[in-house]
Amino acid sequence: MARGAECVVIVTEDESLKNRVKAILEYYKIEVIIENSSLKSILKILTDEIFFLLLDFDYPENSIIDLITILKLTRPRLPIVVILERISRDRFKKLIDAGIFHYLLKPAQTEEIGRIIEAIRRFHEKDANILNTKIV
Amino acid sequence: MRENRDAILMLTGDPQLNEQVQRLSSDHEQLVLHVDSSLRAILKIISYDFSLLIVDFDLANLCFDDLIRIVKKLDSDLPILVTIDNITKESLARLIECDVVDYIVRSAEPLTRERIMELINKKKLKKALQIDPEEYAKDMKDGTKVKMSTGHKGKDVVMPKVFNVDLQGVNNVHTSEKLLNGVHKESCVEEESDNFEKKEEQFFKDLFDERDFSFKETAASMPEVSHSY
Numbered sequence: 001m002a003r004g005a006e007c008v009v010i011v012t013e014d015e016s017l018k019n020r021v022k023a024i025l026e027y028y029k030i031e032v033i034i035e036n037s038s039l040k041s042i043l044k045i046l047t048d049e050i051f052f053l054l055l056d057f058d059y060p061e062n063s064i065i066d067l068i069t070i071l072k073l074t075r076p077r078l079p080i081v082v083i084l085e086r087i088s089r090d091r092f093k094k095l096i097d098a099g100i101f102h103y104l105l106k107p108a109q110t111e112e113i114g115r116i117i118e119a120i121r122r123f124h125e126k127d128a129n130i131l132n133t134k135i136v
Numbered sequence: 137m138r139e140n141r142d143a144i145l146m147l148t149g150d151p152q153l154n155e156q157v158q159r160l161s162s163d164h165e166q167l168v169l170h171v172d173s174s175l176r177a178i179l180k181i182i183s184y185d186f187s188l189l190i191v192d193f194d195l196a197n198l199c200f201d202d203l204i205r206i207v208k209k210l211d212s213d214l215p216i217l218v219t220i221d222n223i224t225k226e227s228l229a230r231l232i233e234c235d236v237v238d239y240i241v242r243s244a245e246p247l248t249r250e251r252i253m254e255l256i257n258k259k260k261l262k263k264a265l266q267i268d269p270e271e272y273a274k275d276m277k278d279g280t281k282v283k284m285s286t287g288h289k290g291k292d293v294v295m296p297k298v299f300n301v302d303l304q305g306v307n308n309v310h311t312s313e314k315l316l317n318g319v320h321k322e323s324c325v326e327e328e329s330d331n332f333e334k335k336e337e338q339f340f341k342d343l344f345d346e347r348d349f350s351f352k353e354t355a356a357s358m359p360e361v362s363h364s365y
Contacts, residue, residue, distance in 0.1 A: 037199060037202065038175060039174055039175075039178075039199045039202035039203060039206060040202055042178065042202075042206055043202055043205055043206055043209075046206065046209050046210075047209075063173060063175045063176075066173075066175040066176060066179055067175055069179060070175060070178050070179055070182065073179075073182045073183075074182065074210070
């Protein structure tokens with residue numbers, strides 16, 4: 001990833017979702033990497049600097065919560081956005097407990113993704129400010 | 137794991153192998169933990185300090201390479217033992233690519249306790265040999281300053297924390313022999329050698345004074361010896 005460029009990793013096998021989200025993110029001038037396996041996404045996150053991770057909750061692998069837990073343990077400050085068909089109270093609780101940043105309902109709207117991108121930018125700026133603060 | 141026992145993580149779908157490893161560690165020297173998915177295995181590796189990972193190549197077939205790479209990134213010292221049904225050129229190439237050197241072909245060789253212990257000890261040895269140079273330098277900088285009363289008189293000796301030496305009572309050198317092995321022993325040797333020389337000198341001085349010993353007398357009193365060839 002080039003310095004300054006923002007890169008998003010999408011973990012999904014849903015072709016329509018892939019194309020739609022990719023188009024929206026490219027509209028916001030964000031580089032997109034699509035991974036078909038959760039292990040590949042972990043490897044990517046361990047090696048590269050990622051702006052945020054977009055996870056398809058309806059992904060065939062039924063261990064999304066495990067994946068989120070691993071990602072939060074390895075990169076605690078990585079924002080994880082989950083996209084799903086429908087949300088229930090239990091699901092919401094599970095996702096919040098696992099440490100997600102935000103969730104989106106399918107099909108994702110351009111403005112909604114835009115708002116999330118802005119929020120994540122502010123989140124990273126805050127982190128950078130904290131790191132640059134000198135303790136006197 | 138909390139009791140500092142060695143822990144083995146197993147990602148295998150073979151119940152016989154699971155039983156075998158369980159039996160080999162049945163004397164409770166090692167804890168054995170079974171997982172059924174790669175994600176669970178990664179989660180466990182992040183959470184605990186395992187001494188050995190046993191992976192079934194055929195179970196993790198599709199994601200084997202990624203799994204090994206992730207494990208190596210998370211814990212580079214963790215020994216990995218791959219169990220495989222039949223070795224082929226392809227599988228061997230994949231093992232080499234993933235930098236896996238320890239594998240057993242299940243049909244050809246049995247897993248022995250010695251093999252497990254050898255791998256577990258590998259990690260222990262690696263850990264024992266690891267001294268972080270930065271940490272060492274910091275310890276040398278922040279280490280406790282000790283003023284020596286003998287030997288290195290008037291000198292401040294910095295003891296790095298890495299040696300884990302209890303420095304209480306160091307100034308009282310005679311009671312701190314066990315505490316400050318190296319430096320104290322050295323100083324004691326110097327002290328002892330100084331004393332010995334002084335004592336030796338005094339002994340001969342006393343001996344000469346007492347007997348009024350002189351070389352002339354000694355020579356005069358000696359019988360003449362003639363040599364005839």
